[in-house]
Amino acid sequence: MSELALQFKNVSFHYENEPGKMPILQNLHLSIKEGEFVSIIGPSGSGKSTLFKLITGLEQPTQGDIFLQNKLAFNRLGEVGYMPQQDLLLPWRTIAENAGLPLEIKGMKKREAHRKVLELLEEFGLKGVEDKFPNELSGGMRQRVSFLRTILSGSRVLLLDEPFSALDAITRLTLQEWLLAQWEKRKETILFITHDVNEALFLSDRIFILTETPTCKLEEVSVPLERPRKLKDLNETKLIGIKEDLINQLRAKVTS
Numbered sequence: 001m002s003e004l005a006l007q008f009k010n011v012s013f014h015y016e017n018e019p020g021k022m023p024i025l026q027n028l029h030l031s032i033k034e035g036e037f038v039s040i041i042g043p044s045g046s047g048k049s050t051l052f053k054l055i056t057g058l059e060q061p062t063q064g065d066i067f068l069q070n071k072l073a074f075n076r077l078g079e080v081g082y083m084p085q086q087d088l089l090l091p092w093r094t095i096a097e098n099a100g101l102p103l104e105i106k107g108m109k110k111r112e113a114h115r116k117v118l119e120l121l122e123e124f125g126l127k128g129v130e131d132k133f134p135n136e137l138s139g140g141m142r143q144r145v146s147f148l149r150t151i152l153s154g155s156r157v158l159l160l161d162e163p164f165s166a167l168d169a170i171t172r173l174t175l176q177e178w179l180l181a182q183w184e185k186r187k188e189t190i191l192f193i194t195h196d197v198n199e200a201l202f203l204s205d206r207i208f209i210l211t212e213t214p215t216c217k218l219e220e221v222s223v224p225l226e227r228p229r230k231l232k233d234l235n236e237t238k239l240i241g242i243k244e245d246l247i248n249q250l251r252a253k254v255t256s
């Protein structure tokens, strides 16, 4: 039996400052296996980022428990790696200094952190830019720096919140292929928020769909594609029905 990387048991949540305290999650259960790639799709405001805030520990459930690696985890800050939609690189730090930040926070000497970062730059397609500043890089490169920083946090569970949504279509496809290659090599558990159905299908083992508020249950689709995958696999006939289903579920929510 494979290990569970993450588990929600009976989790409910509302924001304290929300008038009426409308729940966003109610009695939600979910289980994610070690090494799985799971995408989460749903319309804006359906609670996707809130789910990530609960997993990182930035917010605590109003009821229920969250488990990491089968252990009840109250203090999850620092246990999971989180990459937001905006890269949040510090403009006054060089690329190497930005990427090495999690190592410095853990107490590693700046010089040692720099050496560690340099070892990985080539693999991340960033060789030669270590002394540049974030505003000198393209959007795609900045997201790779941001991903490198998330990897260097050392966490085995990575939460990526719409990491590619601000990028142009071609850069986005290139980064999807690159992310899959990285994941196949490193075998972290990845949760990936997107509202792009094709992106979710290409990347994931399973897709969770948020369709109702509050979310009591996640609709779930398993992606029937072998790995390693190629972008052209998205044209396989067995995906046509699944794609339509996903789009219909998302559309039903928007028009209702």
Ligand SMILES: Nc1ncnc2c1ncn2[C@@H]1O[C@H](COP(=O)(O)OP(=O)(O)O)[C@@H](O)[C@H]1O
Pocket (backbone or CB within 6 Å): 015, 017, 018, 024, 042, 043, 044, 045, 046, 047, 048, 049, 050, 051
């Ligand atoms: N800090 C907050 N305080 C109060 N309400 C919030 C806060 N953050 C988000 N919300 C509300 O919670 C709901 C879900 O938001 P969010 O998780 O950001 O959705 P998504 O990421 O799916 O777009 C929205 O109605 C949003 O307005």
Ligand SMILES: [Mg+2]
Pocket (backbone or CB within 6 Å): 048, 049, 050
């Ligand atoms: Mg969001």
